[in-house]
Structures are given as C-alpha cells and as structure tokens.
Amino acid sequence: MTTTVYSARRIVTMNPNRPFATHVAVRDGRILGAGSLEELKGWGEVEFDTRxxxxxxxxxFVEGHSHAFEGGVWKFPYVGYFDRTTPEGKAAPGLKSIDEVVAALQAHEKTLPKGASLLAWGFDPIYFGGRRMVVADVDRISTERPVVIIHSNFHVANANTAVLAKAGITRTTNVHGIVKDASGEPTGELQEMAAKYMAYRAAGVEIAAVLSDEQAVWRFARVAQLAGVTTATDLHNELPDSTVEGYLKASASDDFPIRLLPAFAATAIPPAEGVTRLQALVKKNNDKLRFQLVKIVTDGSIQGLSARMRWPGYYDGTPNGVWNVGPDDLDRILLAYHREGFQVHIHTNGDEASEVGIEAVERALAAAPRWDHRHTLQHAQMADAGQFRRMKALGMCANLFANHIFYWGDIHRAKTLGPERAERMDACATALATGVPFAIHCDAPVTPIGPLFTAWCAVNRLTASGRTLGEAEKIPVADALRAITLGAAYTLKLDEELGSIDVGKRADFAILDDDPLSVPPEKLKDVGVWGTVLGGKVFEAPKA
Amino acid sequence: MTAPIPFTVIGGFLGAGKTTLLNRLLRGAEGRRFAVLVNDFGALDIDGRLVAAHGGDTVALANGCLCCTIGDSLVTTLLGLLERPDRFDHIVVEASGVADPGRVADLAVLEPRLSRDGVIVVVDAAEVRARAADRRVGDTIQRQLKAADLLLLNKTDLANDLPALQVWLGTQSDAPVLEARHADVPLDLLFGLDRHGATAASPSSDTFASWSYTWPEPVDRDVLLAMLREAPGEVLRAKGIVRFADAPDRRSVVHLVGRRLEVGDEGPWGDTAESRLVILGLKPVLGSLQRE
Structure with missing residues (x-):
C-alpha cells in the first residue's frame, strides 16, 4: 500500500472547505487528502513526488458532451481553418484558404493506394470571404478516385467529379441538398442527407464501424487527455456489439487515459429493448467505462438551420427546422428510460426543442415521480430565463455549448438568431443565477476538445471576429472552472466520485503549467496542459 | 447492369396507419420480394410461423420478403441492404413520424441502384387537421402532405366531415387522395406494377381497375405525356415501356405516381413488338379514358 504525496505550486480543489492546497496524497488510485505536507504525513509513511x-x-476535467467519433475522424486528414492537435499531440495547423486545403490534400492523395477513396474532415469555408469550394477545386486533388471533403459541422460536404458521376448527379438532378450555381450546374457541395449518403458511398458502409472501433476510442482518449480531460462522454452511440467490445478492451488497459461514458442512442432500437440492452451493458461497467447514460436527439442545429425555434423563428426568415424525435415520440421514449431509473440527456438546440424537452420531463415526472433524476438538456443554446427557471423547478440540468459563441457567434448574430438572442445564447450566467446545475462543452469533433478553451468562451464570450457577444452572460473564471469539473460531473451523476480534489474521490487530476485563477481571464485558453493523472497513474502529454 | 429497384417511401404522422399498411403489404406480397425498412419491427404483426430467419436487425419471411430495423441511420441501413447478396423487387421505407418523406425519397435519386417510385403519405382522417394546426408539429405535417405523390386518407370512418376534409387536403397537396379504412387499399395501386414494365396481371376490384394501352407504332411524346399530366385525379399510377417517335431506337420508361411524372431511358429499344402503358386508377375515370 503505497501512498504518494504530490507537491504543487498550487492545488485548486473545488472543495469549498479547503479550496486551495499545496500537497495531495494518493493511495490506491484515490485521494487520501489535500492540504499541507504536515497534515498529510499523519496518514503514515509516504513517498514524495515533486515532479x-x-x-x-x-x-x-470532465467533458460532458463529446463524441468518440472525434477519434474516428482522425483516421483521415484534418483540413479545418483553426489549429488543432492530433491524438499524437502534434499540431495540425489550420488551413487558411481553399488553395491550402487543395495543396494539403494533393500531397495526401499521393500516399493513398490506387482506387481508394479520399476523405477529409473539418473544412470550414465561412472564413474565406464568401468563396465556396467548387467541384473544380476538388478535381485538382483527383479526378479518378472519389474525393469527399466533410465540413466542420458534419452536415455538409464537397465532392469531386468522380463522386458526382458515380451517383449520376447532373444539372437535372432535383434533390434537396445538392447545391447548384447560377447556371444550374451542381457545384459539388452537398448538404444534409445528400452529404451523408455520398460520404458513406465513397468511404464504404463499414466506415461506421471503423469510426467507433477500438483504435478510434484510443485516439479519442488521447486527444481528450492532451487537453487535461480525465472523464469524457461519447454522447450518442448505438453501441453495436463491435463498439462495445472495442470499448471494453480499450478501457481494460492500464494505459487507457480516460474514463469513458457512452450514452446509448435511444432511437437505435425500440425503448423496451433498449432498456434491457442498457441494463445488460451496465453490468459490464468497469472503473474506466460506464454505461449509464441515454441520449435522445430532438432537433437539428442552429447553424444548420434545422433547430426547432419558437416564435419568431430564424432572424433571416428561414423556415423552422426539423424534428428528429418529435414531441410525441420524445414523451414515449423518455418515459420508458425514466421509469427504469436511467438519466436521459436530451439534445435541444432551438428554444422550441428545449420547451418540448422540459415539458416531456414534466410529464414523465407526473407519470412516474422520481427524485434526483438529473435529466439534462444538452446544448439548450437558446434557452431563456423562463426555461431555466422551469428546469430548476423540475430538477433538471443543462449542458451549454459555450464553444458556439466563438465558432458561430458571428453567424448567429448576423443571420440565424439576430443580435438580441445571440447575446443571450448559451446563457451560463442565467444558469448560475437560477441555480440550474450546469456544464459547458465542446461537442467534439464539431469543435476541438479543450475544457480550458470552453471555459474561456464562457468567461469572455468572444466570437471569432473578436466581438463580445453578451456581456451579461459572462461568468467568473472560478464558476467556469467548476463547470468543467464538478459541475460537469454533477450532470453525469459522478460528482460524488470525481470532479473535485477531496478525500475518498478518484485521484483524477489535470496538471497545468499555470494557475487559471491567476492568469488574466482572456488568457485562460492559453494555460498549458502538462498532462493528467488518472486514478493515480500519471499521463504526461507529449510536447508539441 | 440490373434494372434499378423501385423505392417507395411511406410517410405520415404517428398513428396514421403506416404500420397497418406495411402489415398488409407483407401479407399480400404474392411472389414479389419486398424489403421493408421500418422503425420498429416489433410493431409489425409478423406471423411467427412465417419467419424464415431472425437476425437481430432483420427478419426474413418465408415469402421472400425481408424486414429491417432502420435504427439510428437510414443511410447506413439502406446501404447495408444494397450490399446484401439477395435481390429484392421493391424496397419500401417507413419514414419516421416527423420525417419529410420527400427527403427520404431523395435517396433513390442519389443511388443508381434504386429508382424513386413514390411517396405515399398516410393521413389520419380524424386527426390530421388538428395536428396540422399544432404549434409544434403543424409545419411538419404540412411538409409531409406537400411531399406526397399519393395521399392515403385512412380512418375515413372516423372523420367528422369527409367532404370538407377532402377540400382542405386539396389546399395542402396536389397529390391524388385514396380513401381507406384500416389502410385497406389494393397494394398494386400503391406499389405499382412489375418493375420490368407493364406486364403484371391487372388488379381489379369494385372501386378501381387498370387499363392497358398498346401502340404498334412509335408514340408522340408530347401527346402521351400531356394525357398523363392532365389525367383526372382518379388516375393514381401509370407505367409504360414506350417507343417515342422522337427516339424510336430507345426504350423509354414512363412512370406516373400520383401527380409525379417521370420519363427514363432503359437502353436500346430492341425487338419488343409494341409500346405498352398500364394505368391504374379509380373506376369511373378509367371508363372515360377508355373512350378516348
């Protein structure tokens, strides 16, 4: 029984009885105590670790809304606008023009075997001054092999002539989501179902399994660990046997660097079967793999113009979005899992979706009263003060998509929501004021996993163009740090086990180069992550 | 290349009768192999004695039909189905109760192995107007009605004022309306004729019938298409293999589902003797067509 005492410049505990300490003692993967060296010596013989x-x-850090799919897509080249870090800890620099994207993929193309498709991801043309990628651009990469470049939102893609020809897409093809130019020719840009279908056709249907296999979850865990994350969700997965097997194998390894919480995609199979399946999966849980969450997706996305909005709807007049799971089905599915004691995470981007989610929980509680259910609205980006008050009254949590403020805040202000609602989107200050337990998230791979960046967004509310979006919804650094640790743990029902540095909890730490409470708030995202400790095991991040 | 497989989408709101219709389809398949993609095959009324094989997400029936659960992704389920070695005569997809079935049917346009057959939207005669006025799902219902090639107005026995409902439906959709109780309609009206052309045995009943045209000489394209475009509302389907005067060496396929008319090309005309067109519809109108 070894007891290790780590000394540190400062330990920020999230435990209000002892908010700061200089030493933390770890035994059997758990926290024996945090305090002064003198205090910790009382536990008996200790080994010092001064690194x-x-x-x-x-x-x-606890990432309450991410997808292991992040690890899946790193199998393919990243061609986004913003810098990103690979699972190996290398910098993947942002590509600042369509020509840069084409050049990078021309080089990648030469490494592929004959006949193989080329897929890339993360492309984001909104920063290229209105210029869109067209089929001629993509054909410069290859005219022979299928080329599909998936956008950062994963709902749009660009394809080359080979892809379009194989599908018989021409100027006469009348299908929603095939973008055409002024002369009526397809530009190679595909949206929604058309994008998804072409990506799968190019990549082969087995890609779905590849994106969620053992290697993928390893890559996801590494990307998360590099950002200081020790617990992360995979917040929507059908959990086929092959995926479960991969997750079990990965999580059984001592070197697997995170605790993983997959959320069962409730629409994968009928609720009665789903409940049985999830109950069986829970029995396979181990220290690093927890089946316990359920996910239901109600609407689409705001920037994809598919969110379900209350009156007055989209700022630019776009018709209301679409339901994936409508109000009636939500009631039915939620109640089935609620009755069996599961915690349900409900994806709601638009405020009509949030309203429907809240009312579904209200009805489920009336039908089957339950305490401490912690059903959580995921994203809840447009939720207003009234909706937060209802969430509070019902015992619900919220996980707010703070990263959206930076990545899409300018678009929301100008086009989708308009200034007033954009300024109060992802309303962390309202959540605090109304007392709704909340987390903030990245939704990786939609945006990169990086809780300090997410906290920075909630604190500073700066958009990519540098505009402050909603002064009144900014929150203090301390509250943002709580939202990426104990706050997120609460939304996952893990707050008694992790999320703070307190006696008896798991020895899960983020090791930082600097003190996030001391640096200027606008520098929060720049605080370096040295690595993590998971259950007492040290994981040093490779230096970029 | 083998001929593309007809692809039909069944849309409509929760409770409209989509499952009842699919049960009828599976029971009445009669030698045609349907692959049916559904949201929940537990809801289907599949006779256990007719199940040939049960494979988790699929149930194979003794009559050659296959049911698949769509699960979380229609795209991957459909692609998986197309990769199977077994061939099907027709693929039918049950759209979710809130989906736009027109968007689902787009898949058949994107996929060369499929041909878009039709979008059938099942409508609950008792509920549809209240649903269409609902603040949260009204626009979803309206999109479904608009996307229909054929409307199956179900539960007419439960409707308050059927004539008024018919008038209202006319303001929501251009599609012809087929009335039914318990989704009891002739399957050929919905799922058409043999995929190789107008050669199937003609269905008939008290209320509907088929009419078959043949032309030994090449046919004037404009005249034929105009006739189909202007056909009365009771004409529900038509399918023909036609030798057009402006393309006498090509085998043109004419396909009408509801008000959607498409002309495709199936290669060289070959040695077929005559053009042939079969129309399915409600009886009185076919009588008038016959006179023309």
Whole structure:
C-alpha cells in the first residue's frame, strides 16, 4: 500500500472547505487528502513526488458532451481553418484558404493506394470571404478516385467529379441538398442527407464501424487527455456489439487515459429493448467505462438551420427546422428510460426543442415521480430565463455549448438568431443565477476538445471576429472552472466520485503549467496542459 | 447492369396507419420480394410461423420478403441492404413520424441502384387537421402532405366531415387522395406494377381497375405525356415501356405516381413488338379514358 504525496505550486480543489492546497496524497488510485505536507504525513509513511512542484493541479476535467467519433475522424486528414492537435499531440495547423486545403490534400492523395477513396474532415469555408469550394477545386486533388471533403459541422460536404458521376448527379438532378450555381450546374457541395449518403458511398458502409472501433476510442482518449480531460462522454452511440467490445478492451488497459461514458442512442432500437440492452451493458461497467447514460436527439442545429425555434423563428426568415424525435415520440421514449431509473440527456438546440424537452420531463415526472433524476438538456443554446427557471423547478440540468459563441457567434448574430438572442445564447450566467446545475462543452469533433478553451468562451464570450457577444452572460473564471469539473460531473451523476480534489474521490487530476485563477481571464485558453493523472497513474502529454 | 429497384417511401404522422399498411403489404406480397425498412419491427404483426430467419436487425419471411430495423441511420441501413447478396423487387421505407418523406425519397435519386417510385403519405382522417394546426408539429405535417405523390386518407370512418376534409387536403397537396379504412387499399395501386414494365396481371376490384394501352407504332411524346399530366385525379399510377417517335431506337420508361411524372431511358429499344402503358386508377375515370 503505497501512498504518494504530490507537491504543487498550487492545488485548486473545488472543495469549498479547503479550496486551495499545496500537497495531495494518493493511495490506491484515490485521494487520501489535500492540504499541507504536515497534515498529510499523519496518514503514515509516504513517498514524495515533486515532479509537479512548479505545476498547478486541478481536478481532472470532465467533458460532458463529446463524441468518440472525434477519434474516428482522425483516421483521415484534418483540413479545418483553426489549429488543432492530433491524438499524437502534434499540431495540425489550420488551413487558411481553399488553395491550402487543395495543396494539403494533393500531397495526401499521393500516399493513398490506387482506387481508394479520399476523405477529409473539418473544412470550414465561412472564413474565406464568401468563396465556396467548387467541384473544380476538388478535381485538382483527383479526378479518378472519389474525393469527399466533410465540413466542420458534419452536415455538409464537397465532392469531386468522380463522386458526382458515380451517383449520376447532373444539372437535372432535383434533390434537396445538392447545391447548384447560377447556371444550374451542381457545384459539388452537398448538404444534409445528400452529404451523408455520398460520404458513406465513397468511404464504404463499414466506415461506421471503423469510426467507433477500438483504435478510434484510443485516439479519442488521447486527444481528450492532451487537453487535461480525465472523464469524457461519447454522447450518442448505438453501441453495436463491435463498439462495445472495442470499448471494453480499450478501457481494460492500464494505459487507457480516460474514463469513458457512452450514452446509448435511444432511437437505435425500440425503448423496451433498449432498456434491457442498457441494463445488460451496465453490468459490464468497469472503473474506466460506464454505461449509464441515454441520449435522445430532438432537433437539428442552429447553424444548420434545422433547430426547432419558437416564435419568431430564424432572424433571416428561414423556415423552422426539423424534428428528429418529435414531441410525441420524445414523451414515449423518455418515459420508458425514466421509469427504469436511467438519466436521459436530451439534445435541444432551438428554444422550441428545449420547451418540448422540459415539458416531456414534466410529464414523465407526473407519470412516474422520481427524485434526483438529473435529466439534462444538452446544448439548450437558446434557452431563456423562463426555461431555466422551469428546469430548476423540475430538477433538471443543462449542458451549454459555450464553444458556439466563438465558432458561430458571428453567424448567429448576423443571420440565424439576430443580435438580441445571440447575446443571450448559451446563457451560463442565467444558469448560475437560477441555480440550474450546469456544464459547458465542446461537442467534439464539431469543435476541438479543450475544457480550458470552453471555459474561456464562457468567461469572455468572444466570437471569432473578436466581438463580445453578451456581456451579461459572462461568468467568473472560478464558476467556469467548476463547470468543467464538478459541475460537469454533477450532470453525469459522478460528482460524488470525481470532479473535485477531496478525500475518498478518484485521484483524477489535470496538471497545468499555470494557475487559471491567476492568469488574466482572456488568457485562460492559453494555460498549458502538462498532462493528467488518472486514478493515480500519471499521463504526461507529449510536447508539441 | 440490373434494372434499378423501385423505392417507395411511406410517410405520415404517428398513428396514421403506416404500420397497418406495411402489415398488409407483407401479407399480400404474392411472389414479389419486398424489403421493408421500418422503425420498429416489433410493431409489425409478423406471423411467427412465417419467419424464415431472425437476425437481430432483420427478419426474413418465408415469402421472400425481408424486414429491417432502420435504427439510428437510414443511410447506413439502406446501404447495408444494397450490399446484401439477395435481390429484392421493391424496397419500401417507413419514414419516421416527423420525417419529410420527400427527403427520404431523395435517396433513390442519389443511388443508381434504386429508382424513386413514390411517396405515399398516410393521413389520419380524424386527426390530421388538428395536428396540422399544432404549434409544434403543424409545419411538419404540412411538409409531409406537400411531399406526397399519393395521399392515403385512412380512418375515413372516423372523420367528422369527409367532404370538407377532402377540400382542405386539396389546399395542402396536389397529390391524388385514396380513401381507406384500416389502410385497406389494393397494394398494386400503391406499389405499382412489375418493375420490368407493364406486364403484371391487372388488379381489379369494385372501386378501381387498370387499363392497358398498346401502340404498334412509335408514340408522340408530347401527346402521351400531356394525357398523363392532365389525367383526372382518379388516375393514381401509370407505367409504360414506350417507343417515342422522337427516339424510336430507345426504350423509354414512363412512370406516373400520383401527380409525379417521370420519363427514363432503359437502353436500346430492341425487338419488343409494341409500346405498352398500364394505368391504374379509380373506376369511373378509367371508363372515360377508355373512350378516348
């Protein structure tokens, strides 16, 4: 029974009884105590570990809304506008023009075997001054092999002539989602179902399994760990046997660097079967793999113009979005899992979706009263103060998509929501004021996983163009740090086990180069992550 | 290349009768192999004695039909089905109760192995107007009605004022309306004729019938298409293999579902003797067509 005491420049515990400490003692993968060296010596013989002496220790970050799919897509080249970090810890620099994207993929193309399709992801043309990628651009990469470049939102893609020809797409093809130019020719840009279908056709249907296999979840875990994350969700997965097997194998390894919480996609099979399946999966849980969450997706996305909005709808007059699971089905599915004691995470982007989600929980509680259910609205981007008050009254949580403020805030202000609703989107301050337990998230791979960046968004509310979007919804750094640790753990019903540095909890730490409470708030995202500790095991991040 | 497989989408709101219709289809398949993609095959009324094989997400029936659960992704389920070695005569997809079935039918346009057959939207005669006025799902219902090639107005026995409902439906959709109780309609009206052309045995009943045309000489394209475009509302389907005067060496396929008319090309005309067109519809009108 070894007891290790780590010294640190500062330990930020999230435990209000002892908010800061200089030493933390770890035994059997759990926290024995945090305090002064003198205090911790009382536990008996200890080993000193001083490697964090100049570092700052926080509870390991908890990412409450991400997808292991992030690890899947790293199988393919990243061609986004913003810099990103690969699972190996290398910098994947942002590509700042269509020509740069084409050049990068021309080089990649030469490495592929004959006949193979070329897929890339993360492309985001909204920063290219209105210029869209067209089929001629993509044909410069290859005219022979199928080429599909998936956009950062995963709902749009660009394809080359080979893809269009194979599908018989011409100027006469009348299908929603095939973008055409002024002369009526397809530009190669495909949206929604058309994009998805072409990506799968090019990649082969087995790609779905590849994106969620054992290697993918390893890559996801590494990307998360590099950002200081020790617990992450895979918040929508059908959990086919092959995926479950991969997750079980990965999580059984001592070197697997995170605790993973997959959320069962409730629409995968009928609720009665789903409940049985999830109950069986729960029995396979281990320290690093927890089946316990359920996910239901109600509407689409705001920027994809598919969110379900209350009156007055989209700022630019776009018709209301679409239901994936409509109000009636939501009631039925939610109640089935609610009755069996599961916690349900409900994706709601638009405010009509949030309203429907809240009312579904209200009805489920009336039908089957239950305490401490913690059903959580995921995204709840447009929720207003009234909706937060209802969430509070019903015992619900919210997980707000703070990263949206940076990545799409300008678009929301100008086109989708208009200034007033954009300024109050992802309303962290309202959540605090109304007392709704909340987390903030990245939705990786939609945006990169990086809780300090997410906290920075909630604190500063700066858009990509540098505009402050909603002064009144900014929250203090301390509250943002709580939202990426104990707050997120609460929304996953793990707050008694992790999320703060407190006696008896898991020894899960984020090891930082600097103190996020001392740096200027606008520098929060730049605080370096040295690595993590998971259950007492140290994971140093490779240096970029 | 083998001929593309007809692809039909059944849309309509929760409770309209989509499952009842699919049960009829599976029971009445009569030698045609349907692959039916559904949201929940537990809801289907499949006679256990007719199940040939049960494979988790699929149930194979003794009559050659296959049911698949769509699960979380129609795209991957459909692609998986197309990769199977077994061939099907027709693929039918049950759209979710809130989906736009027109968007689902787009898949058949994107996929060369499929041909878009039709979008049938099942309408609950008792509920549809209240649903269409609902603040949250009204626009979804309206999109479904608009996307229909054929409307199956179901539960007419439960409707308050059927004539008024018919008038209202006319303001929502251009599609012809087929009235039914318990989704009891002739399957050929919905799922058409043999995929190889107008050669199937003609269905008939008290209320509907088929009419078959043949032309030994090449046919004037404009005249034929105009006739179909202007056909009365009671004409529900038509399918023909036609030798057009402006393309006498090509085998043109004429396909009408509801008000959607498409002309395709199936290669060289070959040695077929004559053009042939079969129309399915409600009886009185076919009588008048016969006179023309």
């Amino acid at each position: 964090f002496a100049d570092k700052v220790i926080l509870p390991g």
